[in-house]
Amino acid sequence: MLKRKKEFWEEDENEPLIKEKRLNLLKIIAFALIFILFCRLFWIQVVFGKFWQDIALNNKIRLEKIKAPRGLIYSQDNMLLAQNVPTFSLVISPSDLSEEKEKRQELLNNLKEELMSLGIEVDEEGINTVEEAPFYSYERITIKDGLSYEQFIDLDIRLKDWPGIDIVPSLKRQYPENGTFSHLIGYLSKISQEELKNDSYYSINDFYPKAGLEKEYELELRGKDGQKKIEVNSYGEEQKIIAKEDAHPGKDIVLTINGKFQKKIAELLEEYLKKLNLHYGTVIALNPQTGEVLAAFSLPTYDNNIFLWGHNEEKKKILFDTDHPLVFRATDGLYPSGSIIKGALAAGGLEEGIIKPDTQILSTGGINVGSWFFPDWKAGGHGRVNVIKALAESVNTFFYYLGGGYGNFKGLGVEGINHYLELFGFGDKTGIDIPNESSGLLPTPLWKEKVKGEPWYPGDTYHLSIGQGDILVTPLQVVNYTAAIANGGILFRPHLVDYIIDQETGEKIYKESEIIRKDFISKENIEVVRQGFRAVVEEGSGRQLKYFEPKVAGKTGTAEILGKQPHAWFTCFAPYEEPEIVLTVLIENGGEGSTVAIPLAKEILTWWFENSKTF
Missing domain, CATH: 3.90.1310.10 (Penicillin-binding protein 2a (Domain 2))
Known part of the structure; x- marks a missing residue:
């Protein structure tokens, strides 16, 4: 049966159902869109509402740090060493x-x-x-x-x-005196990401102390930052201050260092090394009655302003310089001591009763131990010497006996040698108020076995007895040990800061002298060593200072370096009767202490006693 064709005006019997389905689909889509929009609004306004609210608020209200002015640093004679x-x-x-x-x-x-x-x-x-x-x-x-x-x-x-x-x-920050005080003052540089992570006080724009007194006294110098709440416009420009907490400036620091003396030492050392065609040297001066550092300078040095004001290439040049100018040789340099430590061994031998002031030992040019020969520096020897003459002429044989023993003569032994060296401050940090101080090294049988994989031989003890072998000391340890001999047996902790000034109250907080130890050697025995140091100048290797006024006492040292010229040492104090200054000079690879280090020490002492009363 044929189906009649539907006319265009006639409605399909299924059309209402199709429309209903389409309407339902549109409702579902609309509902879904509304639901998605609701979820998004919920996510933005509820879940992340605080986050976006803060952003919107920060576009108008901001909290800004008010950087505290950093404290200033002055020398003892009011020379400005660090400023803003x-x-x-x-x-x-x-x-x-x-x-x-x-x-x-x-x-x-x-x-x-x-x-x-x-x-x-x-x-x-x-x-x-x-x-x-x-x-x-x-x-x-x-x-x-x-x-x-x-x-x-x-x-x-x-x-x-x-x-x-x-x-x-x-x-x-700026350092007016450039390289003369750089090792002491240190420097600031842009804070690194690692430093930023380790201390929440700092922000990404801060400069961070990297070395020296800037680092050691950071808490005092930095002060306390303030902050202000401000309203800004759409360009981020400040419109008004809503609230403000003032910054508190850092404290000023006054050093024990005399600025004029420091500059003179720097000038003399630089000229002297240039004349000798040498590059490395250290001079350090101490007040033996207080432990105050009067001057401390080493070459090579660097301009600490470069880390704040210099170009990147200038910074890299310092950081990768093979001469290591950033190393402060006075506190961080390690050197064989040579004969300068003989005063500590003499004190130990006297204290232990191994020798007396009048004990005499015959020096014939050295001693034979098995197949080994340990020489004196003087061919044919020095004849019969007591402890004072042994110090004056730096007689190795006397100290071979005293340290390692010989025949029936019982010496201190390696334990005894190290014990008395430790009492005088060797083998440990002095605790001076500056970072990166080295401890030095007092070798022991256990150390040698562990580090070198070798046993301790008798020759090691003999070498240690005259300051050779593996022993390493810092110039600071040497000057501090000399101060203990000068002042009658008190080992002070050296310090660089005299007092701190609170800028807001004007209060001065003085740094008291601190005694590490005292009475570890009797007055009588220290006096014998003092006499030996005076004899060095009167009749021994320090005769260039024999007629110097006021009287000087000291000890020379020539520290052997395998394959190189020895280091030249001289450590001394003056006036002999009532010491006010201890001076240690080290000329690296300079040769004999008596001929190389003493002339510079004489120039420095001359300037000090001509000018110190006017400070």
Whole structure:
């Protein structure tokens, strides 16, 4: 049967059902869209509501750090050694830049071009920090610090309408005396990511103490930062201050170092080394009655301003210099002692009763031990000598007997030698108030077995008895040991800071002298050693100072170095009767202490006694 064709005006009997299905589908889609929109709103307003609220608020209200002015550092004679100079810093607020990475990158590239056109070195680390910062971060990031007023004017005109970029006043550390005090003062440098992680006090724009007194006294010097809550406009420009907590400035520090004396020593040492065609040397001076360091200088040195103001290439040159100018040889350098330690062994022998002041030992040019020969420095020997003459002429044979024993004569032995060296401060840090001090090394049989894989031989003890072999000391240990002999047997802890000044109250906090130990050698025995040191000058290797006024007492040392010229040592104190200064001079690879170190010491002592009363 044929079906009649439906006319176009006639309604399909299934049409209502199809419309209903379509309507239901639209309802489902609409509901789904509404549900998705609701979930998104819930996610934004409830789950992340606080997050976005903070961002919105930070676009208007911001909290900014107020950097505390760092404390100043002065020498004992009021020479300014570390100061803060007013400069300008170029900063960027990431939250005020475009959220689009490409636009941010374009702005930063344009900024680098502007800086380079003015001859201003770009801080790539700062640029990278901005690139990596979240777009909602409102913490200002320093791109370039230390800008001059002229640079500020140029940049302010060029960058006036650039979003998120500002030039703000700032203070920057500066060291007026350049390299003369660098090892003592140390320096600040831009904080690293590792340092930032380890201390929550600091922010990404801070400078961090890397060495010297800047590092040792950081808590006193840095003060306490303040903060202010400000309202900003859409360009990130400050409109008004809502609340403010003032910063508290750091404390000032006054050193025991005499600035004029330090500069004179630096001048003399530099001239002296140049004349000898040498490069390395150290001079350190101490007050034996208090442990105050009067001067401490070593070469090579460096300009600590470079780490704040210099170009990257200048910084790299210092960091990778094979002469290691960053090493403060006075406290961190390690050297064989040579004969300068014989005073400690003499004191130990007297204290143990192994020798008496009148004990005599025959020196014929050295001693034979089995197949080994241990020589005196003087061919044919020194004849019969007591402890005073043994110190005066640095008689090795006497100290071979005293340290290692010989025949029926029982010596101190390696344990006894090290015991008395330890009492005088060797083999351990002095505890001076500056970082990176070395302990030195007093070798023992256990140490040799562990480090060298060798047994301890009798020859090791004989070598140790005259300051040769594996023993290592610092110039600071030597000057401090000499001070203990000078003052009658008190070992002070050396210190560099005299007092600290609270800038807000004016209060002075003095650093008291600290005794490490005393009465470890009897007064009588110390006096014998003192007489031996005076005899060095009157009739021994220090005769160049025989007629010096006031009277000087001291000890020379020539520390042998395999395959190189020996180190030249001289350590002394004056006036002999009532010492006010102890001086130690080390000329690395200089040769004989008596001929190389003493002439420089004489010049330094001459200047001191001609000028010290006017300080």
